[in-house]
Amino acid sequence: MSSTGITAVPGADLDRLVRRIRDVLPENAVITDPQRRRTYECDGLASYRVVPALVVLPENTEQVQHVVAACAEQQVPFVARGSGTGLSGGALPHSEGVLIVTSKMRRILEVDVANQRAVVEPGVINLDVTGAAAPHGYYFAPDPSSQQVCSVGGNVAENSGGAHCLKYGFTTHHILGLQVVTPDGELVELGGTAREAPGYDLLGAFIGSEGTLGVVTRITVRLLRKPEVVQTLLAGFASTDDAGAAVSAIISAGVTPAAIEMMDALAIEAAEQAVHCGYPDGAGAVLVVELDGPAAEVEHTFAEVRRHCDEHGAFEIRVAADDHERAMIWKGRKSAFAAVGRISPDYIVQDGVIPRTALPEVLGRIARLSADSGVRVANVFHAGDGNLHPLVLFDDAERGAAERAEAVSGAILDLCIEHGGSITGEHGVGTDKVKYMGRMFTDDDLDTMQLVRCAFDPAGICNPGKVFPTPRLCGEVPGPRRGVHPLTEAGLADQF
């Protein structure tokens, strides 16, 4: 056993790896001490824990490139990590690998207001981008609820969403270019400053690849002009069906609010206990609807939204008169995940997507699943784009409860797939949902993705075990693809 604790990669001389890394990285950027390594054992999904063999904290692109090249030489696995707030175990370390933590790469390199963009390092905190742009009247749109602590590099890896992605889209819609270290240590540019570039859009493929195609070292983000006005409305309904009908009416009318969030009775109860948000008494569901844009437009469409809520049975409508009241309305929604801890010792945060029109049907099926299993489910979701966050409640002290909750949680994902939706809206596959990928995609679909992964990372050292089920050596991807081109395959084999 080597002194660093890295032991299991056959043939890799890992003391040499540490020495090579220390050639370029400063002493305090390389962590071998077991106690200090343990602090990195999980991300926001604490149910998986693995202590990495080595932790490095590079300070710049060159250091990242050096670490990755050193790993590639000896085929040592590596995992990149930003702030570690992910909810799918995407940054779960490898026990025999290197964890590359980007939190020392926090420089905002450029704010180019005239061209509405900024260039940042991957460890920069999401909200700090907006902080740098705000004096010029601009902001960075992606707003995951962790935006005060999560890193832009992590947002890129997971293609993070947020409450406002109904109108503004996901992280992928706000990234113009990336500087990336590929798994063999090459430095490449994807996308760039031009609005449209020729060649393959690998920028899009990289964003949301959950750390499996390389490590991002520099990010050019799009900045948006701050809207002239923001209007926020809270509406109480008797049921999620009524609230869902109001959502459909709003969207069908051609209105695109910045956000439409829904909470059901159990989620409201939890939020009320936790933060006393004062949501309408006795509501079976609430909607939070936010509009932003030019004052004239917002005034007009806000009246329309209000009318649709009225017509679909809202028994109470409250409009935020100022920023403080707006903050209070959002407080209930944003606290919901944590608040569920008040009404249940343990819970699973699920993340699935359905077409918006399937909302009533799927919510009904979730209620039946809950009734049949005796497992309580609180629903909080981005209603406008059909992104559900069911909170599946259980008490781990109770025998078999965790398994029952897990079963209900999985059944909800099956419902999403059955309705033409997706197993994840914004939390990613990571470690947690690997087992569901085969339910959503055919083998041919998954093999096509594997082709790309293997093209970038033939040795399988870049965040291995994440996203794709049944990890195989890259040569093992099956199918006619590797059988019908004898001339070319011979050509490939020749060069090895």
Place this chain on the structure above:
Amino acid sequence: MSSTGITAVPGADLDRLVRRIRDVLPENAVITDPQRRRTYECDGLASYRVVPALVVLPENTEQVQHVVAACAEQQVPFVARGSGTGLSGGALPHSEGVLIVTSKMRRILEVDVANQRAVVEPGVINLDVTGAAAPHGYYFAPDPSSQQVCSVGGNVAENSGGAHCLKYGFTTHHILGLQVVTPDGELVELGGTAREAPGYDLLGAFIGSEGTLGVVTRITVRLLRKPEVVQTLLAGFASTDDAGAAVSAIISAGVTPAAIEMMDALAIEAAEQAVHCGYPDGAGAVLVVELDGPAAEVEHTFAEVRRHCDEHGAFEIRVAADDHERAMIWKGRKSAFAAVGRISPDYIVQDGVIPRTALPEVLGRIARLSADSGVRVANVFHAGDGNLHPLVLFDDAERGAAERAEAVSGAILDLCIEHGGSITGEHGVGTDKVKYMGRMFTDDDLDTMQLVRCAFDPAGICNPGKVFPTPRLCGEVPGPRRGVHPLTEAGLADQF
């Protein structure tokens, strides 16, 4: 020589290929007659002409899959073609290959208004999608000027833009899912009906891949609600500098018009001669600005646009009072390319992109290039997003004129690259700009794209010779990527 005229692929038994294709495709869907094949010798860029060895017109996905699988078996190159309106030679046939024409695949399979999407076959004409959605109050946003004749499959291949992509983005922003036949004949789904899907965003990589990653057989498009109102303004300025300053002021104010188009004096002169559009007399530049959206918003922002034009020296501003007047304003702009034929026997339509803020500098440099070389250049462009379409005029009857025009045209692309822009905004690389790729990308960048191409198409039979310079066998992509992973490469080699 075989009776089909396919001769040069070594070892391929091409009579057998034709027989195999005829096993599944009807008689009239397989064209071997040389005269009939000649009608497919070029796309919209007529300066390259190649007669394909075989033309097939499949009627459905299964037939496409059959043709591609048959080509894959014998490593015969194939090229997909929609309506053939592309301007970069992307659908230029291969003299020893099969041209797969999708024009018989014209079914609109579904219009799902509630979920704002439609499913169409690749040969469907762009404007017919809007035609099917219009009765429900929806439309398909991408609007290349060829939209009355171009196919949606071609739009996907080229990631087509249009006058309104300033506000609405490119084709890639309006495609939800694709059914694709990969170069080895597998059928896969990319993207889908869910707003967000896990795994790699290969949908984005496929869109704009110019036919090099497979053949699209079914397309799920996003439908947008028709805007409540549209307002169109025509403003005359003394110079492109003044007009450019107005554009910058409009965008900086946070207004995003649906379109901002600019034409310079020479382009105006051509349009005037061709269609008598009645643009302001003596203008050194005109702007066409269109706003759309809710009435209240448009009214408000239109006043702002007008003010910015006034403040930057517009000497005449005209507002379209109705659809007829709007059509007249657009007629001048849309006729510009063809109209240039009135003032010059020959011309090159260039397509480059620059950051909007570089407009005055780059226009000045183009003017100097023109003055120094004696080659006239008319400028027509999507000013809002910096997509230039310089028209480089020449007379092919004049000795050396074509070469001089080509030199000026290439120098304009160099200017675009120098200013952080792109060698193509919406026409694609195709055959025409292969030679410029190396000026825009580093070898490492291009090799990274080649990795993906080779993963999909190791035999190099899918639209070969397009997009990427110096075609190599896939095994020849150089660099450390193929040298540093001995264990895995051994693993790969083992299986051959």
